[in-house]
Amino acid sequence: MEVNEYSVPIENFKKKVNGKPVAVVGIGVSNVPLIKFLVGMGSKVTAYDRRTKEQLGDTYSELSALGVSFILGDSYLDKIDDDIKVIFKTPGIRFDVPALSKAVQNGAELTSEMELFFELCPADIIAVTGSDGKTTTTSLIYEMLKRGGYNCYLGGNIGSPLIGEVEKIKHNDKVVVELSSFQLQTMKMSPKIAVVTNITPNHLDWHTDFDEYISAKKTIFLNQGSDGKVVLNYDNDITREFNNETANGIYFSRKNRLNNGYCLNDDMIISFYNDGHIEREILSVEDIYIPGMHNVENYMAAIAAVDGLVSDDIIRKTAKEFVGVPHRIEFVRELNGVKYYNDSIASSPARTTAGLNSFDKKVVLIAGGYDKKIPFEEFGSVVNNKVKSLVLCGFTADKIEDAVKSAQNYNENNIPIYKCSLFEDAVKKAKEIAEAGDVVILSPACASFDLFKNFEERGNTFKNIVNSF
Incomplete structure (x- = not known):
């Protein structure tokens, strides 16, 4: 690469890490390109991850071919070499876990791909x-x-x-x-x-x-x-x-x-x-x-x-x-006079509330998922105001039901509540109870990690089910 005034920081970084041992903790979406970049800078990269070689699959093979070393398995964080002075952590790992805190105390620089x-x-x-x-x-x-x-x-x-x-x-x-x-x-x-x-x-x-x-x-x-x-x-x-x-x-x-x-x-x-x-x-x-x-x-x-x-x-x-970003009040289809929307991004009560407020009528809501320890008390009142029928699924189903029924504006005659153990059953239940003119929306108010890898997978699953009707 031609060196100019704009590439000086990159050249300085290369001098800093060229030939030096560097740790990358977490072999996820953002850190794979980081590892490749560090290898290109001449670093001796060791990648740390809880997953096994078999679980990493092609990613392991690809990075291994570049000369990357690996520390894998449940105790991977406890094996960071004292000689490593630069550690890049994945965003999902806290900075203050004991192994990383110890490394920093020993003089290591803790940073990340985005930093x-x-x-x-x-x-x-x-x-x-x-x-x-x-x-x-x-x-x-x-x-x-x-x-x-x-x-x-x-x-x-x-x-x-x-x-x-x-x-x-x-x-x-x-x-x-x-x-x-x-x-x-x-x-x-x-x-x-x-x-x-x-x-x-x-x-x-x-x-x-x-x-x-x-x-x-x-x-x-x-x-x-x-x-x-x-x-x-x-x-x-x-x-x-x-x-x-x-x-x-x-x-x-x-x-x-x-x-x-x-x-x-x-x-x-x-x-x-x-x-x-x-x-x-x-x-x-x-x-x-x-x-x-x-x-x-x-x-x-x-x-x-x-x-x-x-x-x-x-x-x-x-x-x-601009037609919007997928999984954000995304129109899926209209079937028998019922409109279906995918709002899988809504992983908090506040986000679902915003989605519900986008419609001028009460909707059939599919909600529930992984518990991020966010309170649902205020959300229960919103559901009573904005939801015609509520279909719940996931770890938080009981918590959301309790919040709805505990709200001062709850009336059991106004909002039937259905609970399903399987996500597909929840979508089918919403179809069953919806009438012509209704809106059915997946807007979970919770994260997806109890059943899905991420909100995209949850939203795509919803769309696939709806499009299969």
Whole structure:
């Protein structure tokens, strides 16, 4: 590779790791490209994973052919060599597990694929996090920039891992990434533009408490320079207070009129000057193809991020043409007058609530799944207001049923509840009870890990079942 001012960080990194032992903990989607990149930098890579050689299958064969060494099995974390001074961990493993804490105490640097990408990337990075809406907002920003003529890269928690692309990225390109709290918790750099869509309780099975989850999210902007931008949701109590910790904040709001920011005025997204006067009308809600007021908020967040980079005409063109991201209130089919929607991404009560609010009628809801220790009390009241019939499946079925029946607005005559042990049976039950004119939506309010590898597999399974009717 030709060395220029933009490749200097990569060349410096190569000098740092060339010929040196490096550990990669977790051989997952993001770390396989990382391992290949490190091998290309001349590192002596040892990959650590709980799975066996047989379980890794072709991945083992491919990486072994590159000269990668392996430490596998249940006790893999206890075998990190004291000579290894750089450890890349997968986002799903906490930074403070005893084996990693011990390695850090012994002088090892603990980092990750995304942290390395931030260190090496020559282009401006726009990053999005939040409890809900971050994938759609990230995708919108990417689509607007691409339509605006930029050479763009999309990655992070969606798309392909970007570390394998970093040597191709130029200074004038734009990189758009979605970041989870797992990825952010140990980040030491912040993007040029940061977006926080909202914060509600999530992943409390992994974080020690809600405060730790909030702190992880804040990392997205805490290390910005004075030329940064932080887009914050004014309507969310937590993200509104984030503005007290940055000089770069700008708000968006669907519910409030702001002196400075992006708001909804009747059915028009507008921007304000500092004195509270309308600067310009940007986008009519009627021009937004994807349904739901939560998507209006996603558009406001995206507009705030790209304002000054693309024209309003590009924003309007995107709104009319962007059909959404799979598994997010995705229309599947209409059968016998019943419309079926896949909202498998909804892995929290707040996300399902947003999905339910997208419809002007009560729906047949399929919900339940893996327990992330998120409370369902408020969700129970929402279900009573927005759901015609409730079909439950998964580990949380009883918890959701209890929340619905304990809500003050519960009436057993208004909302029948069905529980199914098999996911396929739940979808079939929804079909059985739905009538012409109804909406059936898979919007679980829970993660998928009790029955599926991820929410994509859950959503695709739902679509396959529905399309087989």
